[in-house]
Amino acid sequence: MIIKNRLIPIRIRQNEALIRRIPAAHSQRSTIEGDLAKRKAGYRGEQSLDYYLSHLPAKEFTILHDLRLFNGSTYFQIDTLILSPYFALIIEVKNILGTLLFDETFNLLIRTRDEKEEGFPNPLIQAKRQKTQLKTWLIQNLACRYTNRISNWHKQPLYYLKTSADSTHVPFRVIHIQHLIEKIKFFKQSYPIEVITSRQIKKISRALVINHVPGFLNILDHYNISSKEIISGVQCPSCLIFPMRRIHGDWLCPQCGCKNKKAHLPAIQDYLLLISPAISNKQARAFLHTASEDTASRLLSVMPSSGTKKGRIYFLQ
């Protein structure tokens, strides 16, 4: 059973928003596009996992995607966590094409593709750290009567790499995605005793979901782009030019004549992804190029918000 779903990562949405809103000839455009392509490949890898996980019996296995938790000093992230009465698994998905070599001397993962070598941080170290952090988090955040059981519980994290070519020298905890279900069955045979009840799993899952903190990177700082370089206004969904004009309750494109009632929504989302995770009525008027406070209030009313009257601010959906 999936308790927490996988959403399109904010970082992908941020890079897509940047591509829409920086000038065509911006010096950072190719870097932003390259990063986006890598992140999309990673996301596709994570999505392909869902197909395999759908073969697990829903009653026995609880699945949580995209967890980001605070352990008292830093945040840690887990792509996919599977809880069962017998064991728990942390799955870290890597969608890396090419021939992979685990270099244990330098703790690197080396990928060879098209005769080029490239080093990546060793995912085994990353996953080991996640295991320790999750264990500490569970001990800190849940009643102590669980802790003994939990410590027995995620002894065998499982990691796999997805590769298109043959991998060489693959460590025990790395498998190809196609063998995942087989491996989970093997774990069930190796750990046949139920160490935790379904009720306890529900309680732990709930605590994990409640304590999940979405990550938000200041993307303009990251790419060294000034907010002044961001193109404001509502984009025409048909011919993609900026800005549309607000006329009699519609957005009208001065170039192709397209009319749209909801074209401001992606613009507000872009502001929240790029400029600041919250927007006021005044900021929305400036960004949407609309003068009326009432119009802006109406347009923003569908967004999650806090505060009242002039102090009201709106957030990302």
Ligand SMILES: [Zn+2]
């Ligand atoms: Zn247009």
